[in-house]
Amino acid sequence: xxxxxxxxxxxxxxxxxxxxxxxxxxxxxxxxxxxxxxxxxxxxxxxxxxxxxxxxxxxxxxxxxxxxxxxxxxxxxxxxxxx
Numbered sequence: 146x147x148x149x150x151x152x153x154x155x156x157x158x159x160x161x162x163x164x165x166x167x168x169x170x171x172x173x174x175x176x177x178x179x180x181x182x183x184x185x186x187x188x189x190x191x192x193x194x195x196x197x198x199x200x201x202x203x204x205x206x207x208x209x210x211x212x213x214x215x216x217x218x219x220x221x222x223x224x225x226x227x228x
Contacts, residue, residue: 148187149194 161182168178175181 149190150187 156179171178171181
């Protein structure tokens with residue numbers, strides 16, 4: 146699966162504000178919080194890109210359908226123009 150980002154890029158320190166209790170529970174099950182967060186962010190990125198691509202496809206098909214309707218039936222504005 147293509148990840149969509151450079152996995153070999155330099156690591157950078159960031160500050161996050163996380164729920165203290167949640168963090169304590171997560172630290173019980175992993176020693177590498179950075180790795181867990183990185184993998185979750187990568188998964189989120191992939192899903193969000195797919196969602197946006199699907200949304201763009203819906204918009205494109207709607208525009209194409211509307212344009213086809215206009216080509217076949219003309220514009221409603223043409224029938225009601227005050228000019």
